[in-house]
Amino acid sequence: MTKKQLALEIIERLKQEYPMADCTLDYDEAWKLLVSVRLAAQCTDARVNVVVEGLYEKYPTVEALAQADVEDIERIVKPCGLGHSKARDISACMKTLLEQYGGKVPDDFDALLKLPGVGRKSANLIMGDVFGKPAIVTDTHCIRLVNRMGLVDDIKEPKKVEMALWKIIPPEEGNDFCHRLVNHGREVCTARTRPYCDRCCLNDICKKKGIEQ
């Protein structure tokens, strides 16, 4: 089986296993996903979803957050960890949105990448989830799973994994596929325990079936 064929088979099986492929960060406006994805670095999505409630209660718009005292943002987002740098990135990002894009999130990958605190992973997430465009989000689950499955060969650097996946994943499938990898990585192909290969829907085609962890 070629890597492309393997990818298509895995995509189909994960669709069956996880019919809903959603982002687990809560948001109802594009700028809020930008904030949440920055807060989610080294923090769980569940905690981010709680913390942003307090943040948006006090600062409900891009304008309000752009004008907020950065020390106050830091105080509110501190439970997510790395509060100092996250608060400064969020403040600078909201200011840029306001000053350069009229408070709207740009639907252009390169423009997103230039926003403070936004890297390829975040820019891809916004492109896919907010704008419905082709996207591949190489988070920790994606990188671990595609290596184990044999879709990439011992590549750990996020951008290199992304580029390798673009070659074998149909562009329109990328975003949902990555969400499903998160589901599968949390529930079956886990990081901190030995993966549950015995109950994995991919165990007859996965390269690393039965690996010791």
Ligand code: SF4
């Ligand atoms: S067979 Fe095992 S290693 Fe492969 S994807 Fe499933 S749980 Fe992960």
